Amino acid sequence: NAGVTQTPKFRILKIGQSMTLQCAQDMNHNYMYWYRQDPGMGLKLIYYSVGAGITDKGEVPNGYNVSRSTTEDFPLRLELAAPSQTSVYFCASSYPIQGRKETQYFGPGTRLLVL
């Protein structure tokens, strides 16, 4: 299993540009998450999904959109990039066992710089 994969690893965007951060998992996990990590701060939840077709906002959703058309993929869309979105983005997935949510598996991260 490849686990959780993310592309690209690094990207520079100009203010106002748009891009999609890709995330895929091959573990058949229902739950998927997008986090951002800013220097000196804890990771913060952007969006999450409990299954295909179901998404919900996390703590810091403004400026982002997500979709979940398949169990495997959970792309994160930035429509109008702003310098405040400079960060490292992590995708994660987990699966419920007997109704409990278990360990989260993280992707390698995407480093985004908005200039």
Next chain:
Amino acid sequence: KNEVEQSPQNLTAQEGEFITINCSYSVGISALHWLQQHPGGGIVSLFMLSSGKKKHGRLIATINIQEKHSSLHITASHPRDSAVYICAVRGGGSDSGGGADGLTFGKGTHLIIQP
């Protein structure tokens, strides 16, 4: 919203020393995670616990639900243990922060083990 505090923020120790990292949180939780982030940026889940104690190799994690406190211990520390250790909690409901199905993270403890 759950507040997660870790201490110390930075810790430098000599190889072989016994290491303790602390985590406290403000609101009742359903589970607590300890994560390790290596200098390359990847995040790996070390433990998920909701009560008592867990041990994996030289790592031990404990949690006291009544005191809302958890500790991560490393015995016989080694330079390869140098990393950022992150505490994260999963609340019991959407009012505990991080989204109903996401985690609320501490800022991390930067650990350096010198040879």
